[in-house]
Amino acid sequence: MASGIRLVRRYPVVALTVAIGLVGAVLALAGAGWLVAWIFTGYALAIAAWQAVGMVRDLLRGHWGLDVLAVTAIIATVVVGEYVAALIVVLMLTGGEALEDYAGRRAKRELDALLARAPQRAHRVVDDHFVDVPIDEVRPGDVLLVRPSEIVPVDGTLRSAETAVDESSITGESLPVEKRAGDDLLSGSVNGHVAVQMTATARAADSQYQQIVALVAEAAASKAPVVRLADRYAVPFTAFSLLLAGVAWWVSGDPVRFAEVLVLATPCPLLIAAPVAFMGGMSRAARNGVIVKGGGVLEQLARARTAVFDKTGTLTHGSPELVAVRPEAGFDADELLALVASAEQYSSHVLAASMIDAATERGLRLSEADAAREAATNGVVARIRGREVVVGKFAFVLEHAPEARRTPIAPGELAVYVAVDGRYAGALLARDRLRDDARETLARLEALGVTHTMMLTGDAQATADHIAAELGIERVRAECLPADKVQEVAAITDRPVIMVGDGVNDAPVLAAADVGIAMGARGATAASESADAVILVDDVSRTAKAVEIGRDTVRIALQSIWLGIVVSVGLMLVAAFGYIPATAGALLQEFVDLAAILAALRAIGGRRDAAAAVAARARVGAAAR
Template sequence: MYGVVRSRLNVVLVALALAGLLGGLAALWFGTRGLADTVWMLGVAPVLLALVVEIVQSLRRGEVGLDIVAALSMSAAMLFGETLAAAIVALMYSGGSFLESFAEGRARREMSDLLSRVPRSAMRHRNGALDEVPLEEIEPGDLLLIRQGDVVPVDGTVAGSQAVLDQSALTGESLPVRLGRDHEVMSGSSNVGEPFDMVASRRVGDSTYAGIVRLVEAAQRSRAPMARLADRYSLLFLLVTVVLAGLAWWLTGDPIRAVAVLVVATPCPLILAVPVALVAGLSRAAHFGVLIKGAKALEALARVRGLVLDKTGTLTDGRPRIVAIHSAGDLDPARMLGFAAALDQVSKHPIAQAIVADARARGMTLPIPDTLREIPGEGVLGHVEGHEVVVGGTAFVMARVTEGGPAEPIREDGAAVVALAVDGRFAGHILLADTLREGTSEFLSGLRRLGVKRILLATGDRQAVAAHVADGLDFDKIRAELAPEEKVGLVLEERGAGPVMMVGDGVNDAPALAAADVGVAMGARGAAASAEAADVVLLVDRLDRLLPGLEIAQRARHIALESVVVGIGLSVLGMIAAAFGYLAPVQGAVLQEVIDVAVILNALRALRIRPTAPGETMDVPQPAGVPEAAV
């Protein structure tokens, strides 16, 4: 609300200043100089009053800025009869404020679009009918109808045959995605296909989109270290301006030179350029599915020179997948998978769910087992189509085998081994492993290209598993078997060589994320603790999205610094010229207006940043630590 009122006030002040300037020029055209001076002063008065109020409020907050120079220049210009210069400064100041607020508003558009798309209600199936209910009434397990054009209100899974969703607002993907039955649906996606039913899996406050909205709102309230640095330097610039104006007056005896110096110095590009460029960078990063929690985090991200990367769920998918099926008898691999998946339908163990998901992905129809018994953490027994089946750990299965079996225990570094027995005979085993994310090698190369000097792998897994995962990848160091507190120690150790970024996804990564200069959480649906501790959240569960985020941060910071250096340099040259009498107050005011407009337009270039595409991603993810084998 405050932003809207301030924006409207800026419009009114610009209109009054412009009317005063043009009215005075018209009076001067008709030869009535006295009337012209009066009209110019009337145009300046409301702007100067608003400026004085702003200065008082800033001083109460303990902030000293270059608004004081603007007030001094307008006051001095009117005091010494340079009313036209005062009118130009008034228009310059009010126009600069308006242009800055307009630029920031445009830069925030990408992020504000996320907030404006929040749905307020949903269609719920209940007792054979459809009811439109507030989002707060939706509970996990409710069956919802997602109509064409609807924004998905909560996280859930597809209950129909398929859904076609536009996730561009969240992930930056330009093409719609097609999701089959039981696939997870991210809240905030738009249904661009036929209506479909969805089973809610989370309440609205716990869903992906609600978390994103909270992060966006926090990001929009932040300020960058560069902006605070600008505030501090503004005091130095103010002192230099006042001293130079005073010397010009004292040495020449001409107060008009002091007025000219003050006019050229107002307002300062140091204040205008930084927030516009950095907020524009936040906007561009959000477009690519990288939510940076404010300008402070963006400025820190741009300076990162080291990376500590978690393994499970970050470098790898965090989900076990079948990488090989070895038959020890007459059953072929497909038949073995069918027996194992049929039994595992009753288990919630991640390994069991991975086997079932793989079987369904192959189009298998799984029969319903009976006489089931699950020993948690060990395995499942039961009957499938008249056959006695046992699936689980090798020891669990071999204890129930009467014929056959491996000559020695089967072990694969980085892989889980699931044994299978049918009718008392050992049938074989299934290997599952956590797989590397697609394009991991290209991702690491992209980081090097963007100036990251050291890349470390940090994991709680065994050293052998970590070594297999990192085999052939460009890591400077591998640290394994780390407790959460040891990850924090590693991050703090690496910070000695420069700003460090930590990427993780689990609750155990939250302390290290908080300790790093920049913490990055994987996926908006990751652990709440890691997303809360992180400075950056990847809205889509893809590690390579960090590359455009990093590049945008670097280029936005460069544009901000470029604008500051050029703007301040031109202002200082103008002040020196004014002090030596080469610029009259009116000429100085026009010059500074040109400088300020150029600085803001340059800062807005951050809205058009187009990061170079990361390397080509691999078509098939390779198993982490397990040789490729035919299934």
């Protein structure tokens, strides 16, 4: 009920048109047909005058739209006495605009979540105690306290000995970054599990996170609006219709002939077919786990030529997984993994869950520790079944086992070292794995016409190059901050450009791309709000599905438009010779409108998706055999 009231308030002209139509039907049944004619005629002319004002403004700006033909069609139907047809033209005109506005409103909320997450207060050190102050009052040189798991409020340098911070919201790197006294801290990053002090080096407005917010706003504002698909046919269709009607009038000498032709030239197929097709495409996308924020997004997806991807959490899973166990002599792999996982139960490090999961998957039994302590940012020491187990960074393990040695690792891998009872026991390697469907997604995109690919990441160059080589991505830019990503996307010449990413660090570039697609399954709210489309499931292949749906939707919209144009032109030619009276023409035109709408509804695509699902299951079955 409440949502219905909101829609009526938002689209009062559509609601009023429907209401007048219902009142007219009641009056007609009551025998007051003459009153219905006056009401419909007066209302249609009022709407035509209102539309004419906007039409003149558009014409002065050099923009021809369907309003010219719509206003002419309304007036022509009124002149020949087809007041019901006039009201239907009004409903089609205002209804098409309402459909497009409804879709467009969903794309204007991109800053809400980003602003909500921005730090609001900071803990400033004043005379050996802490005072909470608004973040805007922080000045360079202020000493601040950052508690465990808190967001770093402004850019600064670390005063405490060491900590580990999560910079994934800024750089996209999934692993915690170790910081020592004097190292830079970026606002928007998340402190580890120990409270630390920092010295502010910038005001809030000049800090990294707030610059991201500003970049999103600037990028969203700089996007060129997408021209409505139907408007591209407005000038030729309008010119042809008016010319044909004028010639019919001139040859016959009868002004009624002008109205008879224009009754059949009502632009309802153009006004409503494209919005219906795009709403159907959006519905189909949602059914496939992709929320598309407007018909213009589907148009851009259909024409996309370049796809740009973030790495962590997009092409990779975003969480490190165990890839190798390298035990030293005297230990076997399962024994070493079981000891490490048992000790890591008492660690808060991001890798701890990976080790525990790996041990569980192998069916290994974990033991409780008699005692355990975690050395922040370094590792954990635990007594397991009477044995001292040390797990952590190389330098930390070296202190407990002097014969420890580094193990070779590939780009993108991270080593965890182990000592048992003062003896070096080996190392375990973890890596952020590629998504299983990443290669298939890139291949499908290429088949759909997206022939250029690029990867932007905050990771080290060696790691980025390794992932790109595995996937066959053409261009790579590593060690990017959010502003760098925006600049790279802006410099791409093969457009439109799709950008796929997650996390706050991708919000500006998602807003700057022609189509920003956010991986929103794990709650990357800021990215989702900044994007033009949001993938609701943790599946990067839905990027290719979105492009496929965009292409299908535009194709169906064009087919529907051309169906309406061709049939209307054929009927106009017949009417130009006087064979179709105005009343019959108005009725015939409604059938044309209905045919165009039914054709546009094919964009919902239930049968195509069902057939694709059957084919996919068949491929899986064949592979299994």
